[in-house]
Amino acid sequence: MIQPILDKALAGERLTSEDCTALLESKDFVRIGLAADEIRQRKNPGDVVTYIIDRNINYTNVCNVVCTFCAFYRRPGKPETYVHSIEEIEKRIDETIAIGGTGVLMQGGLHPDFNIEWYENLLSILHAKYPKFQLHCFSPPEIHNIHLISGLDYETIMQRLKDAGLNSLPGGGGEILDDEVRARVSTKCNTQEWLDVMRAVHKVGLISTATMMFGIGDKIEHRVRHLQRIRDVQDETGGFTAFIPWTFQRENTALGRKITEEPTGIDYLQMVAVSRLFLDNVQHIQASWLTQGLKLGQTALRFGADDMGSIMIEENVVSAAGAHVEANERDLRYQIREAGFTPQQRDILYNYINREGIDDLDKSDSMKLKQLTVAFAD
Numbered sequence: 001m002i003q004p005i006l007d008k009a010l011a012g013e014r015l016t017s018e019d020c021t022a023l024l025e026s027k028d029f030v031r032i033g034l035a036a037d038e039i040r041q042r043k044n045p046g047d048v049v050t051y052i053i054d055r056n057i058n059y060t061n062v063c064n065v066v067c068t069f070c071a072f073y074r075r076p077g078k079p080e081t082y083v084h085s086i087e088e089i090e091k092r093i094d095e096t097i098a099i100g101g102t103g104v105l106m107q108g109g110l111h112p113d114f115n116i117e118w119y120e121n122l123l124s125i126l127h128a129k130y131p132k133f134q135l136h137c138f139s140p141p142e143i144h145n146i147h148l149i150s151g152l153d154y155e156t157i158m159q160r161l162k163d164a165g166l167n168s169l170p171g172g173g174g175e176i177l178d179d180e181v182r183a184r185v186s187t188k189c190n191t192q193e194w195l196d197v198m199r200a201v202h203k204v205g206l207i208s209t210a211t212m213m214f215g216i217g218d219k220i221e222h223r224v225r226h227l228q229r230i231r232d233v234q235d236e237t238g239g240f241t242a243f244i245p246w247t248f249q250r251e252n253t254a255l256g257r258k259i260t261e262e263p264t265g266i267d268y269l270q271m272v273a274v275s276r277l278f279l280d281n282v283q284h285i286q287a288s289w290l291t292q293g294l295k296l297g298q299t300a301l302r303f304g305a306d307d308m309g310s311i312m313i314e315e316n317v318v319s320a321a322g323a324h325v326e327a328n329e330r331d332l333r334y335q336i337r338e339a340g341f342t343p344q345q346r347d348i349l350y351n352y353i354n355r356e357g358i359d360d361l362d363k364s365d366s367m368k369l370k371q372l373t374v375a376f377a378d
Ligand code: SF4
Pocket: 063, 064, 065, 066, 067, 070, 071, 072, 073, 108, 109, 110, 141, 186, 188
């Protein structure tokens, strides 16, 4: 029943949301994967699979909203709260640069006291000290929080953060972009606000990624609406570089204790493949090895993904909720090669990075380049 839909996609025709629903409801995930692999080859010709060396720095875990799927946040004033100093952030950046990293993905909780000046100050200090190091920071909920605290519209906020040194915005906090689901699991920005932040990001000339975390009580219809909304904004702005779906990590979360069914590996691969087919205007689809494991992350490279994401030398948010997979650069390159591709380091803007000694790294059993493995929540 799905072959006419796949033929349509392969003929270059845009899929409808009804087509998208039929593909996500189908059990024929292998056939969907084959079509997605074909489209991925056309969209990103050649055998290259990219990855990035960056670091997630979670500058604070203080958060004044509640998301029942989150094991990372602490309420203001509670024990175990932290805010990293500039010196601590710089130390982490220095370590990232030492292993060939090109940028940082910096996100945090929604701190009730951090206004626009706090973020501008942080960015301008880091940009002055590391002018070539890419600052990929602050998801839409953080931008919405600045809007609530400073009373500025999204476009003004984004222009000011860009002027302070911001390079791009991570697409975090998207979860499911449908308020039927979103309002049940979170008190942070709603679907319209998330999308409007992204419109403002793109309007001031910055790029961003887009994400989806599914398995939080959503049904196929919600996932389809999420994809449709991303595609619609992309038609308007063209500012999304990549789409990154992953599944809810349930450990230590209030929602995880209630959910009785979670997405399987096949659900994940099918979502990657359908994303590739439906999001005909998004260049890159990223595999989420951190949440799915290295082997399923590798398999996603044959289901439409063309990017393996980050070696993630520090991650605190999804690891707090049960994602305990570790990998260094050599591991990631190995998985990419064994899937039949050529590994290629990139930066946040998808420029290729060619470092001396990288071939030795591929040949070595022991690390010849200094590597840090994943450091989980400290
Ligand atoms: S997901 Fe983000 S916004 Fe939600 S509670 Fe956790 S830190 Fe706060």
